[in-house]
Amino acid sequence: MSDYNSQDIIFEVISDGLNSLIFDDSYVKICFLVMILSKYDKITFIDFDSIFSAYYNAGIIKKEFKSKNIDIYLPDEYEFVSLINKIIKSINGSSILVLDSINSFYNMYYKKLSQNQEMRVSEIQRIFSSFTMLLVKYCNEFNIPIVVTSFMSYKKEKEWILSIPNKRLTQKKSNVLLYIGENENKGMYVNIMSHPILGPKTIPFKYDLSLSRIE
Numbered sequence: 001m002s003d004y005n006s007q008d009i010i011f012e013v014i015s016d017g018l019n020s021l022i023f024d025d026s027y028v029k030i031c032f033l034v035m036i037l038s039k040y041d042k043i044t045f046i047d048f049d050s051i052f053s054a055y056y057n058a059g060i061i062k063k064e065f066k067s068k069n070i071d072i073y074l075p076d077e078y079e080f081v082s083l084i085n086k087i088i089k090s091i092n093g094s095s096i097l098v099l100d101s102i103n104s105f106y107n108m109y110y111k112k113l114s115q116n117q118e119m120r121v122s123e124i125q126r127i128f129s130s131f132t133m134l135l136v137k138y139c140n141e142f143n144i145p146i147v148v149t150s151f152m153s154y155k156k157e158k159e160w161i162l163s164i165p166n167k168r169l170t171q172k173k174s175n176v177l178l179y180i181g182e183n184e185n186k187g188m189y190v191n192i193m194s195h196p197i198l199g200p201k202t203i204p205f206k207y208d209l210s211l212s213r214i215e
Contacts, residue, residue, distance in 0.1 A: 013203075014039075014096075015196055016143050017175035018136050024152040026051050026101075028182045032190070033098065034061050036147070040095035043070040044087060048108075049101035050074055077108040084131055092142045097135065099148045102128060133173065148174075 014036055023029040030052060037043055043065070047053045053072050055061045075083050091097065106124050132148065139146050177194035189204045 012198060013176070013178065013190060013192065013195070014145050014147065015176045016145050017140060018132070018173055019145055019147045019176040019178070020174040021147055021149040021178045021180060022152050023149065023180045025180075025182055026151070028180055028188055029149055030055055030061070031188060032180045033100070033147075033149070034064050037068075037070075037096065037098070038064055041068055042093060042095045043068060043098065044091070044094045044096070045070060045072045045098045045100065046083070046087075047072055047074055047100050048104035052100055075108070080108065080131075084135070087135065088138050091135075091138050091144060094144055097139060097144060097146045099132065099135075099146065101149055101151060103151045129173075136173075 021029070021032070023032075026049075033052065037045075045052065052061075053074060056065070056070075056072060073083055087097070105128050132146075136146055174194065175196055176192075179191040179193055181189055181191065183189060183204070187204055189202050191202050192198050192200055194200075
């Protein structure tokens, strides 16, 4: 494996357009987001599962963004459309847009799904894809990258296998597809699955467990 440091990753991995990040460990995902966002001055962050917000409000990662302008939103079903409109109107002032843990987007519509038997998860997926591609359209006008993170889940076929949620979006619409994992030595690695410039590769790096410093 190539000997990359964090600066190499920051400046090479994230590209303009849609960047999809898949993970199976929320803590590892938070570490990676802290690292890549440290490059940007104006961050718009839509937090669907509230984990990033919890770390930030607890002061664990807040110092990493002391000199940054970061807007963190915790959307719900009733304000999501107005939030998207607000972001679109102000997107030219952002450096990067993050949609974190899109799996939890479906939780916003859980009540509606349970009450309406005709509504299916696939419809919710289409809603999310439409919103995301609308954001991509506006972000592309200003060369603003979008990072979408999603949790790897298991599904039953002949056996239980890992499944990427919303494959049409993450695999067919994304300029960049990354997997973030943790090895047995508590080291983090980035697996580049798809990238417009970089070929497939695995890039290891270390991180501080306190999130106070990433190497």
